[in-house]
Amino acid sequence: MNSVFKVSFAALAVAMGTMAVQPALAHHSSAGFSEDSRVVSGTVKEFQFRNPHSWIQVNVTDASGKVTEWSVEWGSPNQLGREGIRPSTFPTGAQVKIRLRPELTGAPIGIFVGAKMSDGKTVGKWSEE
């Protein structure tokens, strides 16, 4: 079941401020995205490790059995690659929980925050709450 968690974006902003480089996100304002993050659980359909931004495609099945494909946007592979992310980080077929900032329209689109793989390994800014 999907969970909705609130995170402190003030704290996140402070954390990001300490990084040398602001992660390259979408080519647009963040106004269209929720400041509250949520977690979707599903199966990795594809990890597009390509410029200008990486995308994690995740198939999420709801209680009625309906499958929705989420598009989760992340940084450029150049930058992520130097931080240790690889095309194999999200293998096709892997079970994953992804924390994201969803688009406010309700479309299955989000900005990546963090992830937890089925073996317990975490990526990015993962937190259970």
Added chain:
Amino acid sequence: MTTKSWATGIALCASFVTAPATSYAQTPAMTPFDKLPDWSGTWAMMGGTVFDRATQTGQGGSITPGVREHPPYTAEYEKKYAEHLKLRDEDRYPDVQTNCGVPAGFPRILNLPDAYEFVVRPDVFYVIAENGGNTMRVYTDGRKLPGKEDTWGTYTGVSVGHWEGDTLVWETVGLKGDRDNDSILDRTGLVLSNESKITTRMHKINGETLEAKMVIEDSKALTKPWTVTKQFRKDKPGLFLYDYGCAENNRNPVDPATGKTHTLGSDGKLIK
């Protein structure tokens, strides 16, 4: 082979070997290689992509609603900036680079994420930004800036510079500014006009940090010179840099009617 032809061959070879050194020595204004500072390696801009953090108000990054900077804009350009900020806050001010076809230009080339290389040679200084990819050339061979008649607006303009000890000083003119609404300084919507002229002083402030201080003059857009400083931290050695094909997988097309940035699904169709 005769003795004469051997001598001719040796003389020719010698001229090839010495050719590069000879070409660098052609202009007395050039600083020789052994007198130039070491800016080798790869670098990353520090502090995010808000162009002028010194005047920033509002918390967050350049795409965060409410964040703005305070250049000494004329009333006309303050009005323009306010319009851009409003659109940014409504998610209707797309980054001009979203069409993946225009350079970042100057001074935005010193305000990019990802990695940088700063290539120092006697005759020219190159800024190579991985993001874009974008390149800037600063000629240091003693040439003068072209006259007004010989200058036309481009994204990165024309730059000539010289070394003052370990500091590179260069002037940039010929910037297109906001003439075509496709050249910005950052995603808040900061722009300059085609009258802008920028003097940059760049040097190492310590072993790991390069600093570029820009004094921006613009008779149309600014009421007084605007000084902005950007810093770059040296990356750990041995990093690989890559190409950056913006059009490779750009899933954020802009609706020209509304300025809204949409998102395409993995099938290339618009996600609704």
